[in-house]
Amino acid sequence: MPNGTPPPPRPQYKPPRKNGNSFTYVVLFALILTFAYYLFNPQGGPNGNGLAEEIPLNTFIASYEARDYKSIEVKGDKIYGENEEGTRVYAVRPLTDGLSELGLSDPKNPTEIKVVSTEAAAFWSNVIASWLPIILFIALIIFMAKQLGKGANNAFTFGKSQARVYNKDKNKTTFKDVAGMDEAKEELVEVVDFLKHPKKYTKIGAKIPRGVMLVGAPGTGKTLLARAVAGEANVPFFSISGSEFVEMFVGVGASRVRDLFQKAKRNAPCIIFIDEIDAVGRQRGFGMGGGHDEREQTLNQILTEMDGFEKDTNVIVVAATNRPDVLDKALMRPGRFDRRVIIDMPNLKERLEIIKVHTRGKPMAKGIKYEKIAQQTPGFSGADIENLVNEAAILAAKEGKKTIGQTHLEVSIEKVGLGPERKSRVLSPEEKKITAYHEVGHALVGHSLPGCDPVHKVTIISRGMALGATWFVPEDDKHLHAVSKFEDEICSLLGGYLAEKIFFKEVTTGASSDLKRATQIARRMVTEYGMSEELGPIIYSETSGQFMGTEMGSSRDYSEQIAAKIDAEVKKIIDAQMKRTTKIINDNKPLMTKISEDLLKKEVLSKEEFEAYF
Numbered sequence: 001m002p003n004g005t006p007p008p009p010r011p012q013y014k015p016p017r018k019n020g021n022s023f024t025y026v027v028l029f030a031l032i033l034t035f036a037y038y039l040f041n042p043q044g045g046p047n048g049n050g051l052a053e054e055i056p057l058n059t060f061i062a063s064y065e066a067r068d069y070k071s072i073e074v075k076g077d078k079i080y081g082e083n084e085e086g087t088r089v090y091a092v093r094p095l096t097d098g099l100s101e102l103g104l105s106d107p108k109n110p111t112e113i114k115v116v117s118t119e120a121a122a123f124w125s126n127v128i129a130s131w132l133p134i135i136l137f138i139a140l141i142i143f144m145a146k147q148l149g150k151g152a153n154n155a156f157t158f159g160k161s162q163a164r165v166y167n168k169d170k171n172k173t174t175f176k177d178v179a180g181m182d183e184a185k186e187e188l189v190e191v192v193d194f195l196k197h198p199k200k201y202t203k204i205g206a207k208i209p210r211g212v213m214l215v216g217a218p219g220t221g222k223t224l225l226a227r228a229v230a231g232e233a234n235v236p237f238f239s240i241s242g243s244e245f246v247e248m249f250v251g252v253g254a255s256r257v258r259d260l261f262q263k264a265k266r267n268a269p270c271i272i273f274i275d276e277i278d279a280v281g282r283q284r285g286f287g288m289g290g291g292h293d294e295r296e297q298t299l300n301q302i303l304t305e306m307d308g309f310e311k312d313t314n315v316i317v318v319a320a321t322n323r324p325d326v327l328d329k330a331l332m333r334p335g336r337f338d339r340r341v342i343i344d345m346p347n348l349k350e351r352l353e354i355i356k357v358h359t360r361g362k363p364m365a366k367g368i369k370y371e372k373i374a375q376q377t378p379g380f381s382g383a384d385i386e387n388l389v390n391e392a393a394i395l396a397a398k399e400g401k402k403t404i405g406q407t408h409l410e411v412s413i414e415k416v417g418l419g420p421e422r423k424s425r426v427l428s429p430e431e432k433k434i435t436a437y438h439e440v441g442h443a444l445v446g447h448s449l450p451g452c453d454p455v456h457k458v459t460i461i462s463r464g465m466a467l468g469a470t471w472f473v474p475e476d477d478k479h480l481h482a483v484s485k486f487e488d489e490i491c492s493l494l495g496g497y498l499a500e501k502i503f504f505k506e507v508t509t510g511a512s513s514d515l516k517r518a519t520q521i522a523r524r525m526v527t528e529y530g531m532s533e534e535l536g537p538i539i540y541s542e543t544s545g546q547f548m549g550t551e552m553g554s555s556r557d558y559s560e561q562i563a564a565k566i567d568a569e570v571k572k573i574i575d576a577q578m579k580r581t582t583k584i585i586n587d588n589k590p591l592m593t594k595i596s597e598d599l600l601k602k603e604v605l606s607k608e609e610f611e612a613y614f
């Protein structure tokens with residue numbers, strides 16, 4: 001969370017040190033080392049000479065009798081002999097045979113004899129060789145017993161909820177960290193007020209709401225908002241994610257729910273927050289496969305618990321989801337999650353505020369035009385914008401700058417929107433040329449039609465999956481779209497395809513996503529918006545079946561004849577727009593060639609550069 005001032009240092013959580021365990025490891029390690037040492041140094045341990053060569057005992061004795069050695073050294077079961085030149089050899093003797101038995105103690109022989117030890121080294125290597133496996137084995141058993149003990153402990157807490165309780169003095173999130181969302185905030189402030197002053201409401205017969213469901217697309221700040229409520233409410237706040245209820249074993253989820261609500265009741269007034277509730281709250285009797293029973297039980301338990309609150313229990317359940325369509329109807333009825341707070345994608349003004357929240361406390365260059373950034377990011381969620389600011393900071397750091405500038409932010413918009421630049425993808429000159437004409441096709445057609453947003457940028461630098469891109473940026477957020485706007489949009493989408501067709505006489509695969517979008521728009525016009533004369537203002541909807549959360553098959557509520565008519569209408573719309581677009585491109589052929597060739601050279605055309613052609 002970016003804050004104005006760096007948060008005061010707070011005591012760090014230190015995991016408990018496991019001294020006993022690390023001691024065991026040190027001992028084990030030492031033992032293994034010693035063992036290895038003896039294993040690879042068979043010449044007799046610490047004092048052994050690794051360079052000595054082994055010879056048969058007979059040869060050794062013969063050499064002794066021939067007085068070849070200057071000196072002899074006895075070390076355990078090995079006898080070393082050193083000659084005048086200092087070369088050492090050794091022979092292995094049976095430990096039972098002493099020097100005299102071997103004939104090595106001839107008093108007339110002047111060879112110097114030194115006895116280091118007759119058995120010590122052998123004794124130790126024997127001990128280690130025979131005991132080490134047993135020691136290792138015992139250590140292993142102790143280690144396993146400890147692990148088992150841990151498991152046994154876990155068994156008692158398994159059915160307990162693992163909800164985290166937010167306490168007040170933690171680095172807390174407040175409404176100040178949440179930009180925009182005024183209605184949602186208001187609603188939640190009201191809920192918190194219920195908790196704190198229940199009398200005020202119950203006196204005039206108002207019931208305290210049981211549950212609030214936050215509904216919104218991913219990244220719009222649902223979790224953030226809930227955390228802010230925790231920070232503002234000054235009541236205990238239990239937070240858990242729906243997926244934490246789901247375990248391998250049936251019944252665990254339900255028992256965790258029971259435990260969570262019990263804890264909450266003991267701490268009332270308080271708030272329970274269940275994030276991603278769709279993990280357990282899917283429609284019952286709908287799924288297939290294993291986990292389904294467990295989910296159903298968990299959900300039933302949530303429903304039961306919410307009903308079980310007595311009238312004066314001051315516990316409010318807040319839940320968040322981005323799939324309200326899959327939730328069980330029973331969750332939404334009055335007395336349960338009877339309040340829905342819709343969290344929309346941020347509009348222009350909210351995006352501006354979110355940018356300001358996230359650039360707060362970061363070293364920003366002077367005179368940055370935040371409005372421009374907000375304008376260029378339609379369709380970005382709060383999370384995207386946070387990501388954008390972060391990318392800009394990384395970029396600035398890479399360049400060794402001290403502050404984040406306007407260009408860093410603007411470059412990051414593209415990166416977040418389309419993916420990172422793909423410098424490694426090399427296009428052939430021919431591909432580059434086609435891409436340039438394709439993009440200029442979009443831009444030029446869009447520019448000529450009043451229903452399209454102004455062209456913001458045209459580029460043929462490949463990013464993510466796209467080889468090039470044309471950015472249209474709306475001046476305002478629009479909420480209503482007229483037929484003509486849709487038609488113009490289809491035209492500009494077809495612009496790329498037709499540019500390829502007209503200038504290169506053939507079409508590439510690069511146009512496929514454009515065509516898909518154009519077809520989608522046309523189909524929606526016919527089936528959802530009632531914009532076709534032929535079929536009239538009727539919604540022709542399809543519902544898709546679900547299999548483990550993914551779509552499977554679909555059923556439609558209209559006949560085959562209507563389906564054929566819809567297809568015909570869609571084709572009619574696309575054909576009409578094809579004609580318009582073809583005309584625009586044919587009328588502007590020389591201009592298109594000029595712009596495309598310039599784009600090929602420059603790779604990027606800004607709004608100003610593009611508009612200068614007209």
Ligand code: ADP
Pocket residue numbers: 177178179180181216217218219220221222223224225320354357381382383384386
């Ligand atoms: P959700 O739970 O809706 O999927 P999150 O609450 O996890 O989304 O949001 C992800 C991040 O996006 C947040 O941590 C926050 O930094 C940023 N964000 C989203 N919406 C906003 C907002 N309105 N104001 C400030 N930051 C936001």
Ligand code: MG
Pocket residue numbers: 222223224275276320
């Ligand atoms: Mg979330």
Ligand code: ZN
Pocket residue numbers: 438442496510511514
């Ligand atoms: Zn295109």
